[in-house]
Amino acid sequence: MVLTDNMRGAALMTGAMFAFTVNDTFLKALSDQVPLFQTIFLRGIGVIACLTIMAALMRQLNFRQSRRDWFLIVIRGLAELAAAYFFLTALFNMPIAAASAILQALPLTVSLAGALFLGEALGWRRLVAILIGFVGVLLIVRPGGADFNFYSVYAVLSVACVTLRDLVVRRMNKSVPSLLVSLVAAICVTVGAGVACLFATWVPLQGLAMAQIGGATVFVVFGYIFSVAAMRVGDISFVAPFRYVSLLVALIIGFAVFGEVPRVLTLVGAGIVVATGLFTLFRERRLNLRRRTIPDRIR
Known part of the structure; x- marks a missing residue:
C-alpha cells in the first residue's frame, strides 16, 4: 500500500494529538504532587533543550528577523504562556475530556477572530456553524448549572489565548522559521513559570514525579515534531480535521487512567463542537479550491 502525502500528514497529525x-x-x-509552575518550569527546560537541537539541525536558528516579526514572535510567546497557565489550571481541576472538548472550539474561534480582526471572508454558513458550536461549548461549561466548574472558564480563556496566538502567526512573514517561533514560545513559558516559582514553595521531587515530568517532556516534544511535520506534508484542509483525535484520546485516557465518565451533556456539547468545526474546515477547503480554479478559468 502506497502512502500519499495526505495520508502521511493525517498520520503525523494523529500522532501529534496523541x-x-x-x-x-x-x-x-x-497535579496533587507538584505545584503547577514548578511542573511547567521543569518540563520547559527539557523542551527548550530539545527544540534548540531540532532547530539547529534543521537550520532554523535564524535570529535575523525584522523588528515587526520579533514583536509578533514575542506576543505569540506571551499568549502561549497565558494559554498554558489557563489550560493546565483547568486540566488540574476538571476532567481531561471536558477540558479537551472545550479546546476543540479553536477552529471556530480562529475563523471568527480572523473575520473580525483580519478582515478574512466569513460566509453566513460558517457564521451559523460557529454560533452553533458556541452553543456546544455552553453545554460543556454549563454556566449557572449545579455541576458548573469554575475552572471551565479557565479552559475557555485558554482558547481565547490560543486564538490570539494563531492570529499573530498569520501576521508573521512566512520566512520566519516555525521552530524558532516554537522555541521562543517555550522560552517565554519556561521563564514565566520560573519567575512564578520564586513566589511559591518548591517541592522536592520523588522518583515517580521525576518520571512523569520526563514523560511529559518527551511527549510534548514529539507533539511539536509531529505537528510541524504534519503541516509540511499534504493539504492542510485534509490534515487539520485530524486534530479532533485528541478528544477521542482524552475520553479514553480519562476513563482508563482517572476513572472519569463524561456527563451526557458534555458528550453532546463535544459532538456539536466537533461537528461544527469539521463543517467550518470543510467550507474553508471548498472556498480555497474555488479560489484556485477561478483564475484558471479566467486564463
Whole structure:
C-alpha cells in the first residue's frame, strides 16, 4: 500500500494529538504532587533543550528577523504562556475530556477572530456553524448549572489565548522559521513559570514525579515534531480535521487512567463542537479550491 502525502500528514497529525494528550495526562497526574509552575518550569527546560537541537539541525536558528516579526514572535510567546497557565489550571481541576472538548472550539474561534480582526471572508454558513458550536461549548461549561466548574472558564480563556496566538502567526512573514517561533514560545513559558516559582514553595521531587515530568517532556516534544511535520506534508484542509483525535484520546485516557465518565451533556456539547468545526474546515477547503480554479478559468 502506497502512502500519499495526505495520508502521511493525517498520520503525523494523529500522532501529534496523541502525544499532546499523553503529555496532558502526565501533567494532570502530577497535579496533587507538584505545584503547577514548578511542573511547567521543569518540563520547559527539557523542551527548550530539545527544540534548540531540532532547530539547529534543521537550520532554523535564524535570529535575523525584522523588528515587526520579533514583536509578533514575542506576543505569540506571551499568549502561549497565558494559554498554558489557563489550560493546565483547568486540566488540574476538571476532567481531561471536558477540558479537551472545550479546546476543540479553536477552529471556530480562529475563523471568527480572523473575520473580525483580519478582515478574512466569513460566509453566513460558517457564521451559523460557529454560533452553533458556541452553543456546544455552553453545554460543556454549563454556566449557572449545579455541576458548573469554575475552572471551565479557565479552559475557555485558554482558547481565547490560543486564538490570539494563531492570529499573530498569520501576521508573521512566512520566512520566519516555525521552530524558532516554537522555541521562543517555550522560552517565554519556561521563564514565566520560573519567575512564578520564586513566589511559591518548591517541592522536592520523588522518583515517580521525576518520571512523569520526563514523560511529559518527551511527549510534548514529539507533539511539536509531529505537528510541524504534519503541516509540511499534504493539504492542510485534509490534515487539520485530524486534530479532533485528541478528544477521542482524552475520553479514553480519562476513563482508563482517572476513572472519569463524561456527563451526557458534555458528550453532546463535544459532538456539536466537533461537528461544527469539521463543517467550518470543510467550507474553508471548498472556498480555497474555488479560489484556485477561478483564475484558471479566467486564463
